[in-house]
Amino acid sequence: MVRSSARPTVLILSYDAIDIDPRVIKQVRRLADEYDVTTCSPGSSPDPRVEHIALDPEDVRPRGRWGNLIDDIAREREWFGWTYDHVPLVQQTRRLLRGRRFDAVIANDAETLGAAISVAGAERVHADLHEFFPGLPVDDTKLGQRQRRYWTWLITRFASRVRSSTTVGREIAKRYGEYGLDAGVVTNASPFRDSTPTPTGSTIRLVHSGNPFRERGLAEIMRAVAASSADVSLDLYLTYNPPTDRQHLVALAEQLGPRITVHEPVSQAELIDALHGYDVGIHVLPPTSENNALALPNKFFDFVQARLGIIVGPSIEMAGIVTERGLGIVTTDFDEASILAALNGLTPGTVDGFKAAAQTHAEALSAEAQVENWAAAVRAITRSE
The missing domain is CATH 3.40.50.2000 (Glycogen Phosphorylase B;)
Known part of the structure; x- marks a missing residue:
C-alpha cells in the first residue's frame, strides 16, 4: 500500500x-x-x-x-x-x-x-x-x-x-x-461483462440466486414451474441464511419433482459465469415491505450481465426497466397463477429476443455507468x- x-x-x-x-x-x-x-x-x-x-x-x-x-x-x-x-x-x-x-x-x-x-x-x-x-x-x-x-x-x-x-x-x-x-x-449494477448470449434450447432453463427467505415468494415460483405447460426447468442457488427456510425449499423441490433443483450457493466472483449457462433469470418479489416493493437488487443486474431474459413481478423499479428495455416479462401479480401464466407463454424464440435486449443494454446497465x-x-x- x-x-x-x-x-x-x-x-x-x-x-x-x-x-x-x-x-x-x-x-x-x-x-x-x-x-x-x-x-x-x-x-x-x-x-x-x-x-x-x-x-x-x-x-x-x-x-x-x-x-x-x-x-x-x-x-x-x-x-x-x-x-x-x-x-x-x-x-x-x-x-x-x-x-x-x-x-x-x-x-x-x-x-x-x-x-x-x-x-x-x-x-x-x-x-x-x-x-x-x-x-x-x-x-x-x-x-x-x-x-x-x-x-x-x-x-x-x-x-x-x-x-x-x-x-x-x-x-x-x-x-x-x-x-x-x-x-x-x-444502482446495484454489476460490473460490465464482455459476453454474448447463449442460444436457447428446447428446455427453457430458469435460474434464481440469493437468500431463501420465505417472504421472497420462491415457493410460488417453484410451484408455477412444476405446473407449467411450457418445457421449463428451475435451478436455485441458495445461501444457508436462514437455514430453516432453505431446508423448507429443498424439501419442496424434492416434492415437486425433477424440474426443480436446489444448488449450493455460488460466490459473487463466480456467479455471472454460473448464470450465463441459463436462459431466464426470475425474481418475483412480493411487496411484503416497503423496501421489497421498491427493490432493485444486485441479482437483477447479474441477470443482465449474464445475458439472460428476465421475469419479474410488477415491482415498480424492476418492472420499469424490464418494460423500457424489452428485457423480459412483467407478471400481472406476485401470485403463483400470474407466474404460471408468464411461464406458459415462453418460447425459445421469445427468450432469444430478451437475451438480445440484454446484450444491447448491458453496458448502459453496468456498474461502470x-x-x-x-x-x-x-x-x-x-x-x-
Missing part, C-alpha cells in the same frame, strides 16, 4: 464487512486509484491499495448494572441519542478514528452516519443508503414500532445534515425526499476544502 501526501484522503465506513459487500467494494475500487482510501468495517481488508481498520462486532464492553439500567430506560423513553452513542460499533469507530483527519467520508447505511459526522463533520460526509430505512420491515409490536422510529430518527437526525447522499433506485430517492434528502441514484456518481460526490467534497 503506497500513500501519497498529495492525494486527498477518503474514509469508506460500513458496519457490514466490506470485503464481501459487492456495493461497497465498488466504492473502494473506483476511489483507490485517485485517493488515499481508508476502509473501516468488520472483516478483512477489501483491497491491497487501502489502509483497513477492522471493527470487531464481538467487542461489546460490559456496561455494568447501572449502565444496563440506563440503557433500558433510554430505549423505553426513546432517548435515541443515548441509544446511538452506546452502540458498540459506533463507540469503536469513534475510538479507533479519534484524531484522524479525512477530506471526505462515504458512510454506508444509516447507523454509520452519526459516527462519520463526529469523525469528519457533516460537510465532509456523503451518505450511501442501501435501503429505505424508515420502511424497513419490523414486527407489528411495540418493540418493532419503536425500532421503526429509531431508523427514522437516524435519517432525520443525521442523513438530512450531510453534504450529499445516494441510494439504490429512483423510487427510494423520491421517498427520501420526504425526509429532506436530495439523494442521487447509484453508475459508480461515477460516487466519484463526483467525493470530488465535490474534496474540492470544496
Whole structure:
C-alpha cells in the first residue's frame, strides 16, 4: 500500500464487512486509484491499495448494572441519542478514528452516519443508503414500532445534515425526499461483462440466486414451474441464511419433482459465469415491505450481465426497466397463477429476443455507468476544502 501526501484522503465506513459487500467494494475500487482510501468495517481488508481498520462486532464492553439500567430506560423513553452513542460499533469507530483527519467520508447505511459526522463533520460526509430505512420491515409490536422510529430518527437526525447522499433506485430517492434528502441514484449494477448470449434450447432453463427467505415468494415460483405447460426447468442457488427456510425449499423441490433443483450457493466472483449457462433469470418479489416493493437488487443486474431474459413481478423499479428495455416479462401479480401464466407463454424464440435486449443494454446497465456518481460526490467534497 503506497500513500501519497498529495492525494486527498477518503474514509469508506460500513458496519457490514466490506470485503464481501459487492456495493461497497465498488466504492473502494473506483476511489483507490485517485485517493488515499481508508476502509473501516468488520472483516478483512477489501483491497491491497487501502489502509483497513477492522471493527470487531464481538467487542461489546460490559456496561455494568447501572449502565444496563440506563440503557433500558433510554430505549423505553426513546432517548435515541443515548441509544446511538452506546452502540458498540459506533463507540469503536469513534475510538479507533479519534484524531484522524479525512477530506471526505462515504458512510454506508444509516447507523454509520452519526459516527462519520463526529469523525469528519457533516460537510465532509456523503451518505450511501442501501435501503429505505424508515420502511424497513419490523414486527407489528411495540418493540418493532419503536425500532421503526429509531431508523427514522437516524435519517432525520443525521442523513438530512450531510453534504450529499445516494441510494439504490429512483423510487427510494423520491421517498427520501420526504425526509429532506436530495439523494442521487447509484444502482446495484454489476460490473460490465464482455459476453454474448447463449442460444436457447428446447428446455427453457430458469435460474434464481440469493437468500431463501420465505417472504421472497420462491415457493410460488417453484410451484408455477412444476405446473407449467411450457418445457421449463428451475435451478436455485441458495445461501444457508436462514437455514430453516432453505431446508423448507429443498424439501419442496424434492416434492415437486425433477424440474426443480436446489444448488449450493455460488460466490459473487463466480456467479455471472454460473448464470450465463441459463436462459431466464426470475425474481418475483412480493411487496411484503416497503423496501421489497421498491427493490432493485444486485441479482437483477447479474441477470443482465449474464445475458439472460428476465421475469419479474410488477415491482415498480424492476418492472420499469424490464418494460423500457424489452428485457423480459412483467407478471400481472406476485401470485403463483400470474407466474404460471408468464411461464406458459415462453418460447425459445421469445427468450432469444430478451437475451438480445440484454446484450444491447448491458453496458448502459453496468456498474461502470453508475459508480461515477460516487466519484463526483467525493470530488465535490474534496474540492470544496
